[in-house]
Amino acid sequence: MNEANYKPHARLVLGIVLACLTSAAPADPVVIESPPQRVSLLELYTSEGCSSCPPADRWVSSLKNAPGLWHRFIPVSFHVDYWDYIGWPDRFASPAYTARQYQHASNQSMHTVYTPGFFLNGREWRWRGRDLSEDIIEEAAGVLSLEAANTEIKIQFESDNPGRSLSASIALLGFGIETQVKAGENAGRLLSHDFVVLSVDEVPMQRKGDVYSATLNPPSTAVDAKRYAVVAWINAEGSQVPIQVQDRKNPASASCSWRS
Numbered sequence: 001m002n003e004a005n006y007k008p009h010a011r012l013v014l015g016i017v018l019a020c021l022t023s024a025a026p027a028d029p030v031v032i033e034s035p036p037q038r039v040s041l042l043e044l045y046t047s048e049g050c051s052s053c054p055p056a057d058r059w060v061s062s063l064k065n066a067p068g069l070w071h072r073f074i075p076v077s078f079h080v081d082y083w084d085y086i087g088w089p090d091r092f093a094s095p096a097y098t099a100r101q102y103q104h105a106s107n108q109s110m111h112t113v114y115t116p117g118f119f120l121n122g123r124e125w126r127w128r129g130r131d132l133s134e135d136i137i138e139e140a141a142g143v144l145s146l147e148a149a150n151t152e153i154k155i156q157f158e159s160d161n162p163g164r165s166l167s168a169s170i171a172l173l174g175f176g177i178e179t180q181v182k183a184g185e186n187a188g189r190l191l192s193h194d195f196v197v198l199s200v201d202e203v204p205m206q207r208k209g210d211v212y213s214a215t216l217n218p219p220s221t222a223v224d225a226k227r228y229a230v231v232a233w234i235n236a237e238g239s240q241v242p243i244q245v246q247d248r249k250n251p252a253s254a255s256c257s258w259r260s
Helices: 054-065 095-107
Strands: 020-022 030-033 040-046 073-079 117-120 123-125 143-148 153-158 166-175 177-180 190-193 196-204 206-208 211-216 227-236 242-246 256-258
Touching (some): 054 073, 153 227, 196 211
Antiparallel strands (some): 040 117, 166 227
């Protein structure tokens, strides 16, 4: 990444996973596609105010070098805000992320919402002593494609089972982020984060035949990270269970993401 060119509040557009930033948009749109089998979405719900969360955060960070990353599974870390009352307001936390975790719990009739908490494709997943690769079920899901231009991201999904109402989500992830915690249960600790959800946006998809499409604005952030990735997934409206997820290494894509 050209760190000299980085500016907070930069508007970030989809490029390659762990892409760099550059000062100019490419001449042509960037287009990438998912594999036809479902890519699993692994969600971690965590907080900088939770003393039991750093081990889970470190485990998620270790997935940067895991086989299957980006084409079999994608981890995302949602920071919740219900630990903020202890004295350390987590700068990545959002009430919307807390509501998302509570909705997952409600869908499964869970009696307790906790951190660190994992959900794999919308189902509670116990991470300690488990092999993630063994719990991933690869099944046909359809191809999710993204086309990123300078001012918008277009998403298209071809389904063998049209008729459902679908929504598309775009999340911006940050990598190599550090926080010196000064209060709360982790006071005095330097915490490192990867796969942090910095922003997320959801829109309904339009259907024409067996093809669904949506257009979203490029995500933006005020957080300085060493690397960024953009993740897209789709789900039936009213559900948080992903049907297909997209964002993987694609050496044939343009070399960088860009800012306007």
